[in-house]
Amino acid sequence: MGLSASHKRIWVGIDAGKGHHWAVAVDADGESVFSTKVINDESQILQLIDAAREKAGEIRWAVDISGRASTLLLALLIAHGQHVVYVPGRTVNRMSGAYRGGEGKTDAKDARVIADQARMRPKGFARLNTPPELVSTLQLLTNHRADLIADRVRLINRLRDLLVGICPALERAFDYSAAKGPVVMLTEYQTPAALRRTGVKRLTTWLERRKVRGADAVATKAVEAAQSQMTELPGEKRAAKLVCDLAHQLLALDERIKDNDREIRETFRADERAEIIESMPGMGPILGAEFVAIVGDLSGYLDAGRLASHAGLAPVARDSGRRTGNYHRPKRYNRRLRYVFYMAAQTAMMRPGPSRDYYLKKRGEGLLHTQALLALARRRIDVLWAMLRDKRLFTSAPPATQTA
Numbered sequence: 001m002g003l004s005a006s007h008k009r010i011w012v013g014i015d016a017g018k019g020h021h022w023a024v025a026v027d028a029d030g031e032s033v034f035s036t037k038v039i040n041d042e043s044q045i046l047q048l049i050d051a052a053r054e055k056a057g058e059i060r061w062a063v064d065i066s067g068r069a070s071t072l073l074l075a076l077l078i079a080h081g082q083h084v085v086y087v088p089g090r091t092v093n094r095m096s097g098a099y100r101g102g103e104g105k106t107d108a109k110d111a112r113v114i115a116d117q118a119r120m121r122p123k124g125f126a127r128l129n130t131p132p133e134l135v136s137t138l139q140l141l142t143n144h145r146a147d148l149i150a151d152r153v154r155l156i157n158r159l160r161d162l163l164v165g166i167c168p169a170l171e172r173a174f175d176y177s178a179a180k181g182p183v184v185m186l187t188e189y190q191t192p193a194a195l196r197r198t199g200v201k202r203l204t205t206w207l208e209r210r211k212v213r214g215a216d217a218v219a220t221k222a223v224e225a226a227q228s229q230m231t232e233l234p235g236e237k238r239a240a241k242l243v244c245d246l247a248h249q250l251l252a253l254d255e256r257i258k259d260n261d262r263e264i265r266e267t268f269r270a271d272e273r274a275e276i277i278e279s280m281p282g283m284g285p286i287l288g289a290e291f292v293a294i295v296g297d298l299s300g301y302l303d304a305g306r307l308a309s310h311a312g313l314a315p316v317a318r319d320s321g322r323r324t325g326n327y328h329r330p331k332r333y334n335r336r337l338r339y340v341f342y343m344a345a346q347t348a349m350m351r352p353g354p355s356r357d358y359y360l361k362k363r364g365e366g367l368l369h370t371q372a373l374l375a376l377a378r379r380r381i382d383v384l385w386a387m388l389r390d391k392r393l394f395t396s397a398p399p400a401t402q403t404a
Contacts, residue, residue: 008056013087013115014038014063015107016070022107023048025055026115035108040069045076062087062118064110066128078130085125087114090332131296134271138293141264145286146336148257152177155253159186159246162239167192169225174218180254181212185222186247190240195226264289279393280384281355282348290340304385311337313378341377349376354396 010033012025020040025033033055038048052059061077061084063070077084092113096105099113118125131139156177163171163186170192174182185207189195195203200219207215268274268289277288301307308314312333348355355376362372387394 009058009060010052010056011060011062011115011119012052013111013113013118014061014070014073015110015114016063016065016073017107018069021045021070021073022111024108024111024115025052026112026119027056028119030116030119032112035111037107040072042072042076045073049077049080049082059083060085060118060122062114062125063128064089064092064114074128075130078128084128085118086128087117087125091117126300129299134267135292135296137267138264138289141260141267142290142293145257145260145264148253148260152250152253152257155246155250159243159250162243162246163190165233166190166236166239166243167225167229167233169228170195170222173221173225176250179218180251181207181214181218182222183247183250184210184212185218186243187251188244189222190243191232191236192226192229193232194240195223199223261286268292273388276387276391276393277384280344280348280380280387281351281353281394282344282346282380283384284347287340287344290336294334294337294340298385298388304382307385308378308381310334311341311377311381313338313341313374313381338377341381342373345373345377345380348380349373355380 008027010025010027012023015022018040021038022036023038024035027033034051036048036051038044059082061082063073063084064087066074066086074084092110095117096109096113099109159176160171176182185203188206189198189203198206200216200223203219203223204216207218212218265285268285271292273292274285274288277283277291278285283291295301295307295310298307301310305314310333312335345355345359349359350356358379359372359376362375363369367375383394
């Protein structure tokens with residue numbers, strides 16, 4: 001006799017999407033139990049959960065996306081006490097070729113692969129949980145900041161490109177990505193002729209009224225650049241209007257970034273770990289917020305080595321035949337987490353202390369600058385892990401070993 005539904009176990013793989021998901025369930029023998037399309041809607045997802053419960057007493061769910069597209073799905077599954085694991089999309093892509101259809105791709109096939117992988121590798125994938133509200137908020141804020149920074153880079157590149165077509169000397173004169181004063185100037189003066197007519201004294205006064213730091217230096221450099229070119233270039237008038245518009249957009253965007261950063265700091269410092277993280281040299285509130293947004297409560301990492309591996313700072317063996325001890329940088333890791341530790345190490349290395357001493361030691365061993373920084377970043381992961389584990393602030397001297 002077959003097992004009753006209450007004694008059966010099934011694995012449900014879900015190929016998640018923005019508009020809809022596709023769910024495929026398999027039993028312990030890998031036989032399909034059901035395959036269905038599910039609209040990304042609360043009522044339909046709840047119907048899917050009920051349908052799975054009718055088929056088996058124990059259900060294991062697996063998804064290939066843990067981002068915004070699957071937020072509602074994961075929230076409902078976890079709220080109803082379901083066991084959910086994350087099967088990376090790269091794993092699905094690699095294994096799909098072994099299934100019927102070869103390289104052919106459909107949502108149903110991907111969902112079947114996800115379910116099968118969860119069935120065959122019960123301990124091979126990380127379990128998903130709903131992140132705390134603070135972590136979810138930081139994820140949204142840091143992702144939004146990344147978008148704003150990308151928009152800023154595009155604006156500056158477009159601004160500089162237009163300035164080259166008006167006055168190359170003026171484009172070279174300033175670093176528009178780092179200084180606000182020259183951008184303020186471009187909201188009113190964009191052409192060499194306009195700058196020459198205004199002159200250094202009047203331009204300085206105009207900039208000072210707008211609270212530009214070093215107004216005299218900005219005005220002097222701008223007028224000198226204008227005096228080096230007497231020729232009016234084709235399309236200059238229209239380009240000047242576009243530069244004016246871009247300058248206004250850039251100033252407004254900087255204010256949005258500033259507001260976003262303030263909200264990130266306030267949210268991050270509401271976390272009980274913020275003081276510990278910020279006590280480590282180089283880890284300010286923005287990098288600290290990025291760290292918390294990515295790693296959550298650290299429950300998904302068994303030790304500091306796992307965290308280092310996620311950041312791409314733990315070498316991976318590549319031995320073959322007689323070649324042993326061959327290590328290389330992993331290809332699969334979280335780029336943003338690696339960036340957090342790299343930038344924090346770079347900042348800490350610039351100031352006297354244990355981080356700079358370790359960096360100089362590695363340089364003395366023959367490592368290049370980037371290699372020494374990565375070595376420092378890896379070492380700092382161990383330190384930060386221990387700080388969070390023991391709930392203690394950073395100290396330059398290692399803590400005393402406790403004896404029984």
